[in-house]
Amino acid sequence: MRPVHKAILFLNTFGNGILSPVFSLILLARGCDFITLPLVMGVYSATVILCEVPTGVFADLFGRRRTFLLSCLLYGGSMVMLLLAHSVWLLLPGIVIYGLGRAFASGSLDALFVEDAVARLGEERLSAVAGQLSLYQSVGLTLGSLAGGILPLMGDYSLHLVLRLILLAAPGLMCLFLVQERRGSERGRRPSLTGHLRACGGLLRTRPTLWGLLLCFLTVGGLLALVETFWQPVFLETAEESLRPLLGVVSAMGFGAVTAGNLITQRLRIEPGKAEWRAYFTMRVIVVLATLFFALRLGLPGFLVGYALIYLFIGGTDVLEQTLINRLSPDSQRASLLSVGSLTFQLGGLIANGIAAATVAALSFSGIFCTGAGILLAGTAGAALLLWRQSGRERTDGAKTGTGS
16 A cells, blocks of 8 residues: 555544543443443444445545545534533434444545555455555554543543544545545446446345355444443453553553454465355354453453453454455445445444343343354354355356256
8 A cells, every 4th residue: 555545544543543442431421321322322323324325325426535535524523512512412413423424434445545556556465455454444543542541641531532633634634635546437437326326236146245244244243332332331340440541551452452363364364265254254253252251251351361352353354354345346336335344334233232222231241242242153153154055056056057068
């Protein structure tokens, strides 16, 4: 990738990382309780779900660069509204705009930078480019989380929102003045909205393996929604009060584990095809086991080990997910399909947060995390079954073709 692309990815995710270690605590401090917290997060997920595909189509038709710039404006507006909120009802408009900004941001930078890199370096470099995307995002989130953990020592959570607002300007201005979007012949024709959606639907029909990948996105979204919603209050329950400023370190450890998993997976140089899918499913099963260990609540050491293992193998699966979905997506529908992937991820989060809101009073935090592990295991088994059936059909069709010839 170009240096300016790496810088934009880093700065954008650094700003996101600042909020990461305290976002649930910000919502709790501004009017939420443990029942309304997953509901508010569910409103965020629902907003992303409703807007994800239309914004992906917008990016394909009108440009990834414009789409990202619009997301920066929406994110900025949401930070202002969250700063002014002091009850659940006042939080909701800010969360809706935050989700809308997330929908416009989803897939826009990834598709923009992937297309540029593949056009310059060739399709065979796709896996390396996908790894670089995940790596720079993970490093930005890690360092941003460390900064976000230090900020509570300097004031209340408002400082996080103000700094995030300021940091939106840097990647936005860099993208505005330093990034040129590649306009290929397919993009230049700009098909109609209905034609574009028809083409994406046709792609899903002709490539059934995409459905298995989307099922994986759905279930990992459910698991991570539960972990991200509740790990901060669980940490505050587990750790002594003197250790509470380590929230940022824990969040950074998670992102650092994602980075490590990313690098290790890239170094494995897994062969395209069935080997990629086998590695992907194996890592997801390990995430299930790590989540069950995390749910045991074995004091602070158990919390840290379980949390790190979850994100270590999430980092590995992320590289494979990026590689698989980009390989299955033509340029003209790439942003739309990335948005469909993000949509299913958010849908999983919405479903999981709905379950949590209904059961958190009856279940312990451990029960909530076990539920997330079960969701992920079911999705992995379902996706593996879909892939196995598709492989069986291909073998049968091949045998028929051979017999007919």
